[in-house]
Structures are given as structure tokens and as C-alpha cells.
Amino acid sequence: MEALWLPFPVLQHVLFYEAAGLTPFDSVVDSLRSSLGATLATFAPLAGKLVHLEDTGDVAIACSASDAATRLQGGLAVGVTLHHGVADGKSFWTFVEAWASACRCRGEAPAATPCFDRSVIKWPGGEEIARSVLRVRAGLACRGTQAFHPPDIHRGRAATRTPKAARITRDGEVHGKTLHRPPSSFVAVVAMASAFFARCKTTAADEDAGGDVFLFFFADVRERLDDPPVDAGYYFGACLTGCLARLPARDVHGDGALAAAASAIQEEILELAEDPLAGWNFMSLAGKIPSDRVMNVSGSPGFRPYDVGDFGWGKPRRTEPIRMNHDGQVALVRAADGHGVQVSVSLLQSAHMEAFKSQMRLLELK
The missing domain is CATH 3.30.559.10 (Chloramphenicol acetyltransferase-like domain)
Incomplete structure (x- = not known):
């Protein structure tokens, strides 16, 4: 792979x-x-x-x-x-x-x-x-x-608590977006980020026109294979497959946005369980979906840089991914406090970045 x-x-x-x-x-x-x-x-x-x-x-x-x-x-x-x-x-x-x-x-x-x-x-x-x-x-x-010269890009970073699974599940029931199970921390955070991203990128006109937004994320398939390796957690390499979730733009502007996004993500994870290697050729998606409507997620709330990065002089004060040079990139790691999630995002337009940050601030107030 x-x-x-x-x-x-x-x-x-x-x-x-x-x-x-x-x-x-x-x-x-x-x-x-x-x-x-x-x-x-x-x-x-x-x-x-x-x-x-x-x-x-x-x-x-x-x-x-x-x-x-x-x-x-x-x-x-x-x-x-x-x-x-x-x-x-x-x-x-x-x-x-x-x-x-x-x-x-x-x-x-x-x-x-x-x-x-x-x-x-x-x-x-x-x-x-x-x-x-x-x-x-x-x-x-x-x-x-090789050397890479990125375009002018706006980057932001925030540590946020994971949206409560019970609240997302309840919102789904109220708005007809029933979830298969309570969302994991990954599903909850990615649903939040994708909903906020889509709100920044789409308008009421998109809702009326029935446009779609997309979420691309990678899944670790080490332990999902039919014949997983012994001690799969110790396998060192690139063992990932791609997943693409699609949802109508109108769904991310409603009250049940987080539940709608979480449901779409869970559907992709269920398909992944059926065939873990189905998304291996994720590069074939290039050019088939509008790039300005795709949020690309990497990382995981399970990655703990602030815990594992103690070289003998204490935990890092801050850690950042460097290669975030494209519109709609999101990187996730466990937050420094060990409970929340650090969300790093890159967007091409400053107005989109300000709108995304505003959504994050509103979430913290709830």
C-alpha cells in the first residue's frame, strides 16, 4: 500500500x-x-x-x-x-x-x-x-x-471539546437523521468541522439549487482487514484507505447539521467495514468532484503529540502540522489538555476562515 x-x-x-x-x-x-x-x-x-x-x-x-x-x-x-x-x-x-x-x-x-x-x-x-x-x-x-511553494493560504488552529455524542444523537432523532450508534470522538469532531466548513463555502442559493458538499478522510485499516497481522498496532507503514462522504448543502445549514454530517460519516465507515480496501484508489477521485466543495481531513483525536513528545524537558507547548497548504485541509490531534481536540484548518479566502472561526466560537458558548 x-x-x-x-x-x-x-x-x-x-x-x-x-x-x-x-x-x-x-x-x-x-x-x-x-x-x-x-x-x-x-x-x-x-x-x-x-x-x-x-x-x-x-x-x-x-x-x-x-x-x-x-x-x-x-x-x-x-x-x-x-x-x-x-x-x-x-x-x-x-x-x-x-x-x-x-x-x-x-x-x-x-x-x-x-x-x-x-x-x-x-x-x-x-x-x-x-x-x-x-x-x-x-x-x-x-x-x-522537493521544495514546495504554497499559495497564499489562511491557517487557523483551535482546541475544542468534542461535541457531546448524546446531543448529536438527540438532534438526529429530532430532525430525521437517525444515527446507527452514538458517534465516536472522531465522527463527532469531523462532523463538526465539516458542517462548519460547508457553511463557510455555501449559501442559501446552494441550498435551493440542491448542491452537495463533500468530506474526504482516511481510515486506518490495520485491524480492519479480513486477515489482520498479528500485533497490528505495531505495523509501521502507510496502511490507509480513502473515504468520501457526500451530503446536501441544505443539510449543513439546518438545526440538525451535526447529526446529518455524522450520519454521512458513519455510512462511509459502515461501507469500510464491509470492504476495507475499497477506497485504496482514492487518487481516482481527483477531478471528479468540485475541489472547492471538499474538506480533506487528516489525523485523528487519537494522536497524542503533547503526551508522546516529551523529550525530557516537558511536554510541547504547541505542535503544528506544516504541510497544510491547500484550501479545505483539516488536521486533527488530541489537544494539549488531553481531553479536547486540536483542529488545524487551512482555507484560501480570509472571509471563509473568519466564518469558520466564528462557528467554532459559537460552539464553545453552547
């Missing part, structure tokens, strides 16, 4: 730390370097960089022993970059947790050994699909490692 991700931009996050808990800067750098070396001994696939060889069209690994650290006034920033062809979000934070643990423990290698064996993921015809993907997209194979 990793072959599908070779053309994609890299995963990049930066974690910010206050100076109060830091040891001398040189000592911090030494600790980061030594613990990184110890961690990479266990996470061997991360010890190099994927590069595209133009002469042959192959993908190779370029190894380098260099790294760098920069002191910031009042604190420290640690940036982490992984190619999406070797890791998804779950694997990304698994690596960060292992590195941070090794740094706190003065260079000791992580106790748990991840699984890198791609053969444990049983995907009928997967090898041929991977070969065909590489043949078609060979020239794009390492686009994610």
Missing part, C-alpha cells in the same frame, strides 16, 4: 518547547542526536531519504548522517519530517514517541520493535497494483521531498 503514497508530500510536524524546562542548548542537541541514532537502529527504514533516479526511473534510498538544530529565542523547536511512502500518521507519532522516550532515557533504544514486513498486509493483487502505480507515476515518485 505504501507505493500509493510515493507522489505525496512528506509528513512534517514541528513541536515547540518553552525555555523554562530546557537544559543548556548544546546538551539538548547532543541528547537529540544520540537518541535519534539509537532510535533509528530500531526504525531502520527511516535512516535514509527516498530519491527519484531520473536515469533509470527507480526509487532509491539516499543515506545521510547530517542533522541540524537551531536555538530559538525563548525556547526550542523540534521538526520531524517523514516521507508518506514509509509512514502514515499513526506510524509518524509512533516514531516520535520512541525517539522522545530514548531521549528521556539517555539514548536507550525503544523496548517495542515495530513491524516493517509489508507481506503481513494481505492485499489480493496488491503487488501488481503497486507496480502499475509506480509505472504510471514514476516521474512523481519523490515529489514530496
Whole structure:
């Protein structure tokens, strides 16, 4: 499944730390370097960089022993970059947790050994699909490692509590959007974000015209396969499939908006349970749906950067995804307080961003 991700931009996050808990800067750098070396001994696939060889069209690994650290006034920033062809979000934070643990423990290698064996993921015809993907997209194979110049984009971030499942369920019953089950934290937060996004992007005219809005999100299928690998949680790679939910614009402007969005998301999750790999070719959706009507969600409330990112000088004060450079992107992680959800969003128009923030503020008042 990793072959599908070779053309994609890299995963990049930066974690910010206050100076109060830091040891001398040189000592911090030494600790980061030594613990990184110890961690990479266990996470061997991360010890190099994927590069595209133009002469042959192959993908190779370029190894380098260099790294760098920069002191910031009042604190420290640690940036982490992984190619999406070797890791998804779950694997990304698994690596960060292992590195941070090794740094706190003065260079000791992580106790748990991840699984890198791609053969444990049983995907009928997967090898041929991977070969065909590489043949078609060979020239794009390492686009994610190249310099990227984003358009002018507006970014926002908010930590919000998860909308109460009981309230969403009750609203669904009142407005004829009965849910299959009480929504999970993921469904509740994504329903909230998608409803707010759609309200920013659509108007009453769209409601009258019967236009649709779309929500695209990824699902981790490690434990959803018919023959899941033993200790699926330790599988390190990109094991994702795409899901696309559609709902009428009129539904997100009504009182039952959260329930309508949650119902659409749950329908996609039910279909995912029937065939976890049905959405593997998510790239085929490009050009088939209006890009300005799609919200693209990555991450999960289950990702805990503020908990796993303690390198020995306390939890991060803030963490941010870097590669959010497109209209309608949303990234989710567990909030710093351990209870809510941090929602990062990028929108092309400032008016849309202000409208989205206004919706978030209104939710906090309820």
C-alpha cells in the first residue's frame, strides 16, 4: 500500500518547547542526536531519504548522517519530517514517541520493535497494483521531498471539546437523521468541522439549487482487514484507505447539521467495514468532484503529540502540522489538555476562515 503514497508530500510536524524546562542548548542537541541514532537502529527504514533516479526511473534510498538544530529565542523547536511512502500518521507519532522516550532515557533504544514486513498486509493483487502505480507515476515518485511553494493560504488552529455524542444523537432523532450508534470522538469532531466548513463555502442559493458538499478522510485499516497481522498496532507503514462522504448543502445549514454530517460519516465507515480496501484508489477521485466543495481531513483525536513528545524537558507547548497548504485541509490531534481536540484548518479566502472561526466560537458558548 505504501507505493500509493510515493507522489505525496512528506509528513512534517514541528513541536515547540518553552525555555523554562530546557537544559543548556548544546546538551539538548547532543541528547537529540544520540537518541535519534539509537532510535533509528530500531526504525531502520527511516535512516535514509527516498530519491527519484531520473536515469533509470527507480526509487532509491539516499543515506545521510547530517542533522541540524537551531536555538530559538525563548525556547526550542523540534521538526520531524517523514516521507508518506514509509509512514502514515499513526506510524509518524509512533516514531516520535520512541525517539522522545530514548531521549528521556539517555539514548536507550525503544523496548517495542515495530513491524516493517509489508507481506503481513494481505492485499489480493496488491503487488501488481503497486507496480502499475509506480509505472504510471514514476516521474512523481519523490515529489514530496522537493521544495514546495504554497499559495497564499489562511491557517487557523483551535482546541475544542468534542461535541457531546448524546446531543448529536438527540438532534438526529429530532430532525430525521437517525444515527446507527452514538458517534465516536472522531465522527463527532469531523462532523463538526465539516458542517462548519460547508457553511463557510455555501449559501442559501446552494441550498435551493440542491448542491452537495463533500468530506474526504482516511481510515486506518490495520485491524480492519479480513486477515489482520498479528500485533497490528505495531505495523509501521502507510496502511490507509480513502473515504468520501457526500451530503446536501441544505443539510449543513439546518438545526440538525451535526447529526446529518455524522450520519454521512458513519455510512462511509459502515461501507469500510464491509470492504476495507475499497477506497485504496482514492487518487481516482481527483477531478471528479468540485475541489472547492471538499474538506480533506487528516489525523485523528487519537494522536497524542503533547503526551508522546516529551523529550525530557516537558511536554510541547504547541505542535503544528506544516504541510497544510491547500484550501479545505483539516488536521486533527488530541489537544494539549488531553481531553479536547486540536483542529488545524487551512482555507484560501480570509472571509471563509473568519466564518469558520466564528462557528467554532459559537460552539464553545453552547
